[in-house]
Amino acid sequence: DSGVTQTPKHLITATGQRVTLRCSPRSGDLSVYWYQQSLDQGLQFLIQYYNGEERAKGNILERFSAQQFPDLHSELNLSSLELGDSALYFCASSAGLWGSGELFFGEGSRLTVL
Amino acid sequence: GENVEQHPSTLSVQEGDSAVIKCTYSDSASNYFPWYKQELGKRPQLIIDIRSNVGEKKDQRIAVTLNKTAKHFSLHITETQPEDSAVYFCAASTGNQFYFGTGTSLTVIP
DSSP: OOSEEOSSSSSEOTOOOOOOEEEOTTOOOEEEEEEEEEEOOOOOEEEEEEEEEEEEOSSSSSSSSEETTTSSSSSEESSSSGGGGGGEEEEEEEESSOOOOEEEEOOOOOEEEO | OEEEEEEOOOOEEEESSEEEEEEESSOOOOOOEEEEEETTTSSEEEEEEEETSSEEEEETTTTEETTTHHHHEEEOSSSSGGGGGGGEEEEOOSSSHHHHHHHEEEEEEO
């Protein structure tokens, strides 16, 4: 158990819909990262938050948005969903701001868009 | 930004043999290089990491080497076992964020 909690574990929805994925980082970790992993693909970095502020942005679509709340949990919002958005979405947390320590991944949220 | 390339994409070895996975990076400012193992349907987990001030690090059957001049680093697994079968990801970090390679699917044949 990494200490990172993601909900829901599985989600099936239709094209055009909107979903919210939730992540609770490890206790004490201030950084939260979101990654997208499509079938047989690598880990595509989406966005990073540190202590409530956006710190880095990767290949995140404009239809996607995220935020980190004062209690440090984070939400990834995916809207106007397309078939190609079907993927495993991982949240990861780390203690510090800078990427020089271990990333702890959650179990992932598997999104299926039909 | 940083670009991490990983080879091979798939690798099959006989149980007991060694496996080597190689990664190259582009940004000379990268200073932290972790390796993650992802078993089927599971989350990635850190198995070993190395910092830029170290050339080699070993942990039991797993070792990582770093060549800063050539900007490449490698994962070495000796005496492979079936439970080593997984996807392995290398990553490089400049300190701002992690850049992952595309992964290597390792199959250890009993």
